[in-house]
Amino acid sequence: MERFFKKAATPLVGTQGQETNRKRTRLDPNSNFEVPSDPGLRPPISNYDLNDHDFVRRQYLLAGPRQPMLQDFPQTLFVDKQRRFNKAWYNQYPYWLEYSMQKDAAYCLCCYLFKAENREGGGDAFTSVGFKNWKSKKSLDEHVGGLNSAHNIAVSKCQNLMKQEQSIQTVLEGQSKRSQNAYRLRLTATVDCIRFILRQGLAFRGNDESEGSSNRGNFLELLRFLADHNVMIEGVVLQNAPSNMKLVAPEIQKDIIAAASVETTNKIMEELGDELFSVLVDESRDVSGKEQMAVILRFVNKQGSIVERFLAVVHVKETTSLSLKAALEELFCKHKLSFSRLRGQGYDGASNMRGEFNGLKALLLKENSSAYYVHSS
Structure with missing residues (x-):
């Protein structure tokens, strides 16, 4: 049935x-x-x-x-x-x-x-x-x-x-099965290329990604390399893929990168569990001039080793201590972290970070007196 x-x-x-x-x-x-x-x-x-x-x-x-x-x-x-x-x-x-x-x-x-x-x-x-x-x-x-x-x-x-409609449905299911297998193989090859580039910290796109270019960028060249060494992949990617389903557009790459980011973050939170942790924060500007804050968690994992995990880069409107604290609160809320579990905080020597009265350090100490400050260069 x-x-x-x-x-x-x-x-x-x-x-x-x-x-x-x-x-x-x-x-x-x-x-x-x-x-x-x-x-x-x-x-x-x-x-x-x-x-x-x-x-x-x-x-x-x-x-x-x-x-x-x-x-x-x-x-x-x-x-x-x-x-x-x-x-x-x-x-x-x-x-x-x-x-x-x-x-x-x-x-x-x-x-x-x-x-x-x-x-x-x-x-x-x-x-x-x-x-x-x-x-x-x-x-x-x-x-x-x-x-x-x-x-x-x-x-x-x-x-x-x-x-x-069983007889018609059987034919349609057969066609659908082949299309699904081809799409799955195409998607897997795309994801594998993106994972490799992310792990190596390489750029995705090249200066000239046209068909006649000798170097179309890391992503397309790596996908071409996979196709050249695997007949099954070659049959479903690039020029052999449907024109509306090549899975090579920058928007597709960004979507898969975002999914990888979510999965990586989930693994970090799973590794952290209910343990206590410290936070390392630094602020800087990106290439477009926007202010951003990098957040790293430092904790002892289940194997008893001290580990540091890069959690996120958060864009902030300004780098005042109040703005940084509000951004940190929003990030903690998103990942269901509590300031009560915070046992340490580390920043550079900037006054908005380590100020005794109005710096981010002081604001977090008001939330939790156990969040001891350690200078980090």
């Missing part, structure tokens, strides 16, 4: 059918259809025009059941014990069980799609009202019922609905 229920990472975009004065509006077949992200907020299937029912159902089945993996589900008091939805139920009922975060309730995707036609069994608990009895999963088993239960009939109808 798995092939009939596909999960989507994001909801589709478009316009839902609306009901005005009991006259159901037809959906535009050329527009995408929006599948609500929460099952507790979706309109009944009967709200849509009868001619659109199969289309709407198919979009829901392609999107798959909504199964958010929350860390902690809300608790409800039953008699004398707090109980809540169990995410392990997703594994037991993977193709139809849904959970609404808005209503803290469970729903059945198949019964929602075909309940109006069955009109028997299951009531509204798993379709419109939502099931909230978390005492045991017995009620879920009862909802499934026997071979000819209303639920299993709805499941069969879902399967039959998706089979209608």
